[in-house]
Amino acid sequence: MTEGALGKTYSSGELIVRQGDEGNCMYVVQAGELEVVREEHDGNVRVALMNAGDIFGEMSIFERELRSATVRALGEARVLSVDKKTFLRRIQEDPPLAFNLVKIMSHRIRRLTEDLATLKAKTSPPAPRANGQERRSGRDRRHGGGRRSGVDRRASAAGRGRNA
Amino acid sequence: MSESLVQLLASEGINLPTEVVERGIEAYMLHMDVGSVRIRTPSEEKRIAGVFRGNGPRGSERSLRVGFDRYLLELAASSRVRVIRSLVTRVGWHEDRPEIEHGGGRRASYDLVALAAGVNSQLLQNGCEAAPAYTFPGTLTSFISEFHLGQAAIQASLGDAMHIFLLDLPRLEFAALIPKGDYVTLCVLGHDVDETVVDALLAAPEVRRCFPGGKVPQMACHCFPRLNVRPPAQPYADRLVWIGDCGVARLYKDGIGSAYRMAKAAARTVAFHGVSAKDFEAHYLPTCRTMNWDNTLARLVFMSTTLIQKLRPLRRGVLRMTSTEQANREKFDHMSSVLWDVFTGSAPYRDVLVRSCHPGFIASLTWNLVAGNAGALAGKRYGDGP
Ligand SMILES: Cc1cc2nc3c(=O)[nH]c(=O)nc-3n(C[C@H](O)[C@H](O)[C@H](O)COP(=O)(O)OP(=O)(O)OC[C@H]3O[C@@H](n4cnc5c(N)ncnc54)[C@H](O)[C@@H]3O)c2cc1C
DSSP states (O other): OOTTOOBEEEOTTOEEEOTTOOOOEEEEEEEEEEEEEEEETTEEEEEEEEOTTOEEOTHHHHOOOOOSSEEEEEEEEEEEEEEHHHHHHHHHHOGGGGHHHHHHHHHHHHHHHHHHHHHHHHHSOOOOOOOTTTSSOHHHHHTTTTOOOHHHHHHHHHHHHHOO | OOHHHHHHHHHTTOOOOTTTEEEEEOEEEEEETTEEEEEEOTTOOBOEEEEOOTTOSTTOTTTOOOOHHHHHHHHHHHTTOOOOOOOEEEEEEETTEEEEEETTTEEEEOSOEEEOOOSSSSTTTTOBTTBTTOOOOEEEEOEEEEEEOOHHHHHHHTTTEEEEEOOOOTTEEEEEEEEETTEEEEEEEESSOOHHHHHHHHHSHHHHTTSGGGOOOOEEEEEOOEEEEEOOSOSEETTEEEOGGGSOOOSSSOHHHHHHHHHHHHHHHHHHTOSSHHHHHHHTHHHHHHHHHHHHHHHHHHHHHHHHHHOHHHHHHHHHHHHHHHHSTTOOOHHHHHHHHHHHOOSOHHHHHHHHTSHHHHHHHHHHHHHHHHHHHTTOOOTTOO
């Protein structure tokens, strides 16, 4: 990697974040590919792949929970860390700074919702068909739930690849 | 570019490409007559970016990949900003809108004009026709020069570190050597820096040792730019706002980062409130005041670095304290973190001051003053030795 490279260079397989560790920073991928792995009792599950521009570890900026997954380099990769202290100090001064993170997290929730729906569809028996009137619950109707526009659906498909 | 700005930009989705960053910097070396010490963060990560503005040093045009300013302008243009490359000669008023005259007599009126002309252009030096309340900021003359050494020589002599010189020379605040691609940039800050100050600095053994063979090469180019050290009277008016160096800027360090933050404060005001002087007063001025207050504290911080420069026993204490802390790779303790933030501009001066008033800091400095000076009497050396 060149002189102009920012961040820290990790070799293939090297851990950047370990599940269960305490975190006090988030990371921005500068180059290369990383995999996000969730360690479960019955083995490891790859949750996502990440590339240049992707951000991870942002949950530790906002909550005091331990790291929720392990992230390691697939091949040589370069990652820049962003300190919790630096970031929170700037957010206080410039709240819209959090906008990019909120956008990323919202893409992630959207993708997770889709993944969950796909999983449920595969594992549970088909739900009984409701007629048009009963399809949406009262709560859903109040919040406009289930009324996803075409743009929404397209955005969700676009967000799928980028954000782990 | 400071560590905090690099992080801030990355979290906003602006990741500086390797074509723009001439060198990533992970540590700095503090040089004093009593010795030198390398200060690095525990993460050992390159988070300071050495970049060139504009076209880079004279003669580098062909080797320079992409200058930082050009990269930013292209980024803005890719977000559908129309960039007009033209010299502005007047900022006046036409009917109820500010008017700009540029490119030999062309005129255009705008809803809002944000002035970011720095302190080295003629444009605002005699005030601004469109806003009589605006006064030009107070400035000091500094010095910047470039030396062409080639990457291999730079790697061997300076490595991935910025080199800071805290030397007891008249009118010198501090100086820095920053490796960037094939070049090394020398920055000299002080009180009306002139050739005498620069010559004295380049003759100092601490500086000469940083160049290959201990010989300072010919400068590729140099200039004496001005530096904003005092804010203008009123950096806003109806439909006008001053940002960056021609407005309110951070004292001595992280000027680019402070220009970015002030620009965002102005943009927030415009986007969420409006463009009148009242809007800027209510929503932009508080950010200016915070910066000005931090600059007031900065003067206290730099008074203590001046004390270090002037008092040899104090330098010995600082050197011992820093090198002892740096020997423990896991910790980034009192003096290391304070010096890091002073010289890299990574944290507000208020934070630096609070940390240097910590009882642990004071106790450790007192102990190191005693031990460092007793050690020196016994012929002991700390850090990398003079
Ligand atoms: C020696 C020295 C070393 C420094 N080192 C650092 C450092 O390491 N890190 C850091 O963060 N800061 C550093 N600074 C401070 C930093 O350079 C400034 O704070 C920063 O550049 C301010 O940005 P600006 O956009 O306000 O002004 P400038 O960077 O001066 O930009 C002004 C721009 O306006 C253009 N312009 C001016 N007049 C006109 C006109 N009439 N028409 C059209 N265009 C015009 C100029 O061409 C220029 O592009 C240093 C300053 C000096 C003097």
